[in-house]
Amino acid sequence: MRKEIKFSGFGGQGIVLMGNIAARASAIYDGKNAIFTPSYGPEARGGAASSNVVISDDEIDYPYVTEPDVLVAMSQEAYEKYAPMLKDGGLLIIDEDLVKLKNGEGKVAKVPATKIAESLGKRIVANIVMLGFFTAVTKLISYEAIKKAVLESVPPKFKELNEEALDKGYERGKKVKDGKNGKMA
């Protein structure tokens, strides 16, 4: 099954890295086919940034994301820009402190990724918290795979911090998935 994922936010949040890690985790460690394409253009210098991942058990022909099954939005602007692309019945994942939902949403999963990252002392790992959350909620990538891909992407002295960030996000995601803490609306 072909699954399309769009990660989005503003420049500086590590949105491009998220897509790269997710696709690499799937391709190398889950043994699936995966393609990563960054949004590439002058607009990447400010405003909404995005990166795109296609995951499939079969050969991936067309490499781009046109109708995401999952949209991860970490800024209001990105949410407003990309939410209309979301596939019918697709899942929207947001940083609940950064995105204010408008009416008429379908499936939504919320996480205070940036707040969790701040509680760990580094706001910069919000993207990794989000990746953990994304992994638990969507199950498109295995936990082991995403962990390996995250840890090989960060400098040695930040491994612990990133692992913690990933786990916090993942735990939160599991709870949401199980409906124990905040439900998928």
Add this chain to the structure above:
Amino acid sequence: MIKFYSGNIACAEGAIAAGCRFFAGYPITPSTEIAEHMALRLPQVGGIFIQMEDELASMAAILGASWGGMKAMTATSGPGLSLMQENIGLGAMTETPCVVVDVQRAGPSTGMPTLIGQADVMQARWGSHGDYEIIALSPSSPQECFDLTIKSFNLAEEYRVPVILLMDESVSHMSEKVIIPPKEKIKIVERKKPKVKPSEYLPFKADDYVPPMACAGEGYAVHVTGLTHDEKGYPQATSPEVQEKLVRRLCDKIRKNERKLRDIEEFEMEDAKLAIVSFGTTARSCKAAVKRARKRGYKVGLIRLRTIWPFADEYFEKIANEIKQFVVVEVNYGQIKLEVERCVGKKVHLLPKMGGEIHKPEEIYKKIKEVYNGN
């Protein structure tokens, strides 16, 4: 070893694996990551990286490096390829092995720097003046960026000709699994060296189209000139006979080896009545469209060109009768379409895009239906 590389990084790694130890270039989107990665990797393997003042100098530098005995490469995009043309011609005339990577963006001129084009097909072939033939290859995935970069070096060495790797922005920036074979499994070709004594060596005497090549510092006389030259390498700029012999050989060494150089991927072609012809990233969309059409009973296949130049004339002439209709899908206004038409001798359909994006499978599928049903 399995890596997760973008096309640009895969290309640079392919170059290193092929034995490239010299890179001269001038950064240009969307090829810049190739230069960036070569700047990182070449010092690690004892190679040389130079950022030149422009593309003219970059091309000149890799020709010089090649005559110094190195495998050399440059990488650019359309506007840079235009600037390299004079020295690409010099490379063809002096039979200098080298690889020129052109990551195509939409043109003409500066066009759309960050977005795909596939319109340098003709510039790759005859962008320089005079008669010559060149080799151009086109990858559809990061894996092929790796594989075909190695192949480009091998062909450059074997045929003593600049080889142009026609990548495109899409394949250059997408990341995908790339399998790197162990070193001993990678086929590497080195240029033929003279077997005779230096006193008997004629640097441009070819027994089988391609003369053995001695480089500077190897004890042989090295004459390199863009002027029409005889077998000694001496200028003979007023002799039509020497010109006749030389230019004929420069062209024939590629033309007569077309079958050997041919590299085509056929998909679902066994019983196809309609054939899609495409190359580069666009061919991936075509494959998706062919799969969709097959599910609905259309006898459709895909011909994907990995070797663009020399063009597979004989291949298309042969299948011209079996295939009722041809549809060429390309991100330009019909450059390959005219080539196919020339070979098959009948009207060929075109689904072009002027650049900035590749075709979506739906668009191609729609065209297949239209043409197939004769609408």
